[in-house]
Amino acid sequence: MAKKQKFKENQEAQFRLKKIAEYIYGQLRNEEVPHLEVSSRTKNNIVLSKDHKVWVYGSDQVTRSAKDLGGATNILRSLYTVNFIDEMINSGKSSTLREMYYISEGWEKAKFPSQDESNRLAEDLEIITKCMREDFKLRPEEDGARVIGDVTIEEMNRKGLKKKINCKDDVGDSGYGIPYNVEKEKLKFKNVNAKFIIAIETGGMFDRLAENGFDEGHNAILVHLKGQPARSTRRFIKRLHHYSKLPVVLFTDGDPWSYRIYASVAYGAIKTAHISEYLATPEAIYLGITPSDIINYDLPNDKLTDQDVNALKSELSDPRFSSSTWKSEIKLQLKIKKKSEQQALAKYGLDYVTETYLPEKLQEINII
Amino acid sequence: MAVPYAEKMAQSQKEISISDFFAKNRQILGFDNPSKALLVSVKEAVDNSLDACEEAGIFPSIFVGLEKVGDKDRFRMTVRDNGPGIVKKQIPNVFGRLLYGSRFHAIRQSRGQQGIGISSVVLYSQLTTGKAALITSKIGEDYPCHQMEVHINTKTNRPQIENPQVVLWDHPHGTEISVELEGRYQKNKKQSVMEYLRATAIVNPHVEIIFKGPDDEVHTFERVIELLPETANECKPHPHGIELGVLKNMLKYTEARKLSSFLINEFVRVSPRGARELLDTAGIDEKRKPNRLQLEDIQSLFDKIQEMKFMSPPTDCLSPIGDMLIRKGLRKEIDSKFAYTVTRDPSVFRGTPFQVEAGIVYGGDLPTGESVKILRFGNRVPLLYQQGGCVITHAIERINWRPYGLEQRGGKGIPVGPAVILVHIASTNVPFTSESKEAIADVDEIMDEIGRALMDCGRRVRSHINKKKKLKKVSEKYDIIREILPEISKKSSSMVGKPEPLLDPIITKIMNVHVFDSGVVYHESGEGDQKQKITEVTIKYQNYTNRERKMRIHVKVPDALIQGIYPETHVRKKGLIEWDVGPIQPARSQRLGFSILGLDKDDYDDVEIYYSRLPGEVIGADPL
Incomplete structure (x- = not known):
């Protein structure tokens, strides 16, 4: 049954990809200059989807036309990529995005100049076909994000066997590694025994909480974001939240780049707004470090750089940060011109974060 | 009774010889410091040689040699030309007497104008090393070659000669000057002997210069054209171009017996009717003897001359280089993608004819982030110093270059971009700001003419840039239709399994x-x-x-x-x-x-x- 479903999904992806080739061919037949329309992927073109509470692309479209060299090359690359994915699905294989980039070496005029370009094109194809790149059998390199906490997962391993893993008892110090595919056919949640999920930006802080036994002491599930989180990490958090109904909080550094990590977890990233509905957890709460924390906890800090200031200013016009709390916090930070890392809390000792800071912050939002 | 103090003073008041004066004020002639002194010496000698060759209708081939002497900042400069040579009797006067020359009285475009040049080099050499200049000259195949040491008696402004002799010289004719002087040699700088010679070669494409530097490297600036510049005609002064003192002198020395014939014969553009009218309004009898005029009369005559209108002076006494030749010179010395040159029609300031020529070189290997290089010339002579005080620079700075595709902060100042701008002013009397002839004064008429010439150059650069941009666009389109579109067609057709459209x-x-x-x-x-x-x-x-x-x-x-x-x-x-x-x-x-x-x-x-x-x-x- 499951296998049949999968086959159907693949067929759908192949069908939609082929539509692109038909679309271009039709234009040539009609003596039209070939062109493709894609949603404009800028912060000016993301809007709130009412029913899903996440940010998705608006109606602005960009046209890639064969009238200019860039557009023409893009169309040719799209055709090669579509053809490649189609053949790959037919032969029952998959590839990494990096492999696809290297395969394009043989595409002559359609060769990608960098992997950024091939990644972006894969995203374009997602937007056009309304499929996910997983449907195209394309996967990212690795993510390595980790989980520690009392949650039991049933994972389909390489041999096609189901295997149960408890992320507290069955893992080592580094926790459970999130695979690139966290969809139902690969991964199922079996049992969760916790009060909340806490997603942590840096590995250092994740290890600190694990070492201090924060997961057991407060009944928490720790998820390491590893900087800007991979799609699978965000999808994992969303599915876990959906399954367990547990609150999700984010604990990051206190700088503009960390706020963007929060925004991508909670509302979706600008680059991948077409799949925000799959990836974003709008109920996620930002715990800290906030600019107010820098003052209230008198944290060691660094001066904002010019890039920091520009990033903060750009966030003021980002619809994802339009709430009054965010606006006043960002304005406060621009005023004090300071930023602090989460590990700055060590100023008060190694236990301070688990004994004092997090409990205080979690009480504020009534999670403990 | 005591002797009045003025009598005492009178004992020490005496004429200071010009040589003495310059000995004490060498910066007036441009010998401010050792590196500049070396450059100016080369320049004076080369200018002299070029003028002599051209006057005699000979394609100049000039050798410039610099040799280090001892460990100090001391050099031996040798400049040899293939010119007509100088007769024995005149050698001491030409090289050992300041303000002696053949061009001082002529109103004609030439490099040296005051005859101060080469003898000042001899004087400078004498002052810094105590050595005399060694002059060798031969006036023709069948004539003896004379050689002598010349130095200047600074008290009397008279040359002194030592060891005159006849020597063997394996050149048919020409002149060589060899002097030892204090100087500093700088390589690869904007103001260096090399750059001066390069600039000279650009505006004198008919010249060949061989330069042997102190490092024994030999660089040849080749002749690109077998065509001598047209010799400019001599012409009489225009009444509007004359100063009061000069008018006074002319009146004193004229051979004319009557004032009216003085005006008609000694000036251009003064007709008998014009002379009569002028003298009438000045209230001076036309039959008066010119050398009997009182100062008030001269002043009155001078004033009325300014008020009266005369036809513009003739311009055939100018010898522009010609836009085509400048382009050839530029192309030879500067590697670039685009060169445009323009020669304006002659024009007049204060009774003095002048002509502006300008050129611009753009692109190629020229640096993009720097101020454009400015090459300034007065009567074919490169001007290397005082760039900031020159009308050419001021005219460049006044233009808004941004519409022409060069960067310029605030639309003013020297523009930035991969370009070289050349401006040449030809005139019977280039209005230099000082005797050292390093910068040209801000004369409105000249400024405006330079402006027009440069805007013409600017427009051509703009259209060159636009053309290049468009060509890039069109070559991209060729790429699309030749390479990409057929591939799009092939790929999409094969994917849908239908024939190519x-x-x-x-x-x-x-x-x-x-x-x-x-x-x-x-x-x-x-x-x-x-x-x-x-x-x-x-x-x-x-x-x-x-x-x-x-x-x-x-x-x-x-x-x-x-x-x-x-x-x-x-x-x-x-x-x-x-x-x-x-x-x-x-x-x-x-x-x-x-x-x-x-x-x-x-x-x-x-x-x-x-x-x-x-x-x-x-x-x-x-x-x-």
Whole structure:
């Protein structure tokens, strides 16, 4: 049954990809200059989807036309990529995005100049076909994000066997590694025994909480974001939240780049707004470090750089940060011109974060 | 009774000789510091040689040698020319006497104007090393070659000679000066001997200079053209170009007996009627003897001269380099993609004729992030110092270069970009700001003329840049239609499993442009007197739009014999050939062409094409 479903999904992806080739061919037949329309992927073109509470692309479209060299090359690359994915699905294989980039070496005029370009094109194809790149059998390199906490997962391993893993008892110090595919056919949640999920930006802080036994002491599930989180990490958090109904909080550094990590977890990233509905957890709460924390906890800090200031200013016009709390916090930070890392809390000792800071912050939002 | 103090003072008041004066004020002549002194010495010697050769109708071949003497900042400078030589009697006067020269009284364009140049080098050498100048000169194949040591008695401004002798010299004629002087040699700097010689070679393409530096490296600036500059005619002064003191002197020394004939004969543009009218208004009898005039009369005459109108002075006493020759010189010394030069018509300031020539070189290997290099010239002499105080720099700074494609902060100042700007002022009396002749004064008329010449250059740079941009765009479009579009068609057809569609209509839609291409090929036919220089020009119009087109094409042609114009349905106009072309179908083209006879290679290399009655985007031509 499951296998049949999968086959159907693949067929759908192949069908939609082929539509692109038909679309271009039709234009040539009609003596039209070939062109493709894609949603404009800028912060000016993301809007709130009412029913899903996440940010998705608006109606602005960009046209890639064969009238200019860039557009023409893009169309040719799209055709090669579509053809490649189609053949790959037919032969029952998959590839990494990096492999696809290297395969394009043989595409002559359609060769990608960098992997950024091939990644972006894969995203374009997602937007056009309304499929996910997983449907195209394309996967990212690795993510390595980790989980520690009392949650039991049933994972389909390489041999096609189901295997149960408890992320507290069955893992080592580094926790459970999130695979690139966290969809139902690969991964199922079996049992969760916790009060909340806490997603942590840096590995250092994740290890600190694990070492201090924060997961057991407060009944928490720790998820390491590893900087800007991979799609699978965000999808994992969303599915876990959906399954367990547990609150999700984010604990990051206190700088503009960390706020963007929060925004991508909670509302979706600008680059991948077409799949925000799959990836974003709008109920996620930002715990800290906030600019107010820098003052209230008198944290060691660094001066904002010019890039920091520009990033903060750009966030003021980002619809994802339009709430009054965010606006006043960002304005406060621009005023004090300071930023602090989460590990700055060590100023008060190694236990301070688990004994004092997090409990205080979690009480504020009534999670403990 | 005590002797009045003035009597005491009178004992020490005496005439200071000019040589003495310059000995104490050497910066006036430009010998401010050792490195500048070395450069100025080379410059004076080379200028002298060039003037002498040209006057005698000889293609100048000049050797410049610099040799380090001892460990100190001391050099031996040797400059040798193939000029007419100097007769024995005059050698001491030319090299050992300040303000002695053949050009001081003539109103004519020449390099040296005050006759102060070469003798000041001798004086400087004498002051810094105590050595005399060694002069060697030969006036012809069958004449003896004289050699002597010359130095200047600074008290009397008179030359002194030692060891005169006749020597063997393996040159048919010419002059050599060899002096030892204090100096500092700087290589690869803006103000260096090398740069000065390079600049000289640019504006004097008929000159060959061989330079041997202290490091024994030999650099040859080759002659690019076998054509001497036209010798400028001597001409009399224009009344508006005369100063009160000069007028006074002229009145004193004239051979004219009557004031009216003085005015008519000693000046240009003064007619008998004009002279009479002038003297009437000044209230001076026309029959008076010029040398008897009182100071008040001279003043009155001078004032009335300023008020009266005279015809502008003749301009045939000027010898511009010519835009084509400047271009050749620039092309030879500066590697770049684009060069344009312009020679303005002569003009006049305060009764003095002058002429502005300007050129601009753009692109190639020239640095992009730096201020443009400015090459300034006065009567073919490079000006290397006081750039900031010169009318040429001021005129450049006044122009807003940004519309012409060069960067400029605030639309003022020296522009930034991959360009070299050249300005040459030719005049019978270049108004330098000082005796050292390093900068030209801010004369409004000159400033305006430079401005016009530079704006012309600017417009050409702009159209060159635009053309380049458009050509890039068109070459990208060629890439699309030749490489990408066929691939798109092939790939999409194979993916849907259907035959490939016809792409022609899409190609014209993608291009949607009219393209003009041109080519220039130079070749020669025949031998000796029968040799023909032929420059063949071809033009191709391509209609990359989706409609048939008719148009008129105009091509600028040089002032030379034009043959073999095709198609034959053309009209010749002054400096232009016009064709009515069309109708040309979409994706079709039309060829045009002609041959130019007699021009040298590279004389004509930029085909200027204009069009009328052609809608839409056009590449490779400008609207008329």
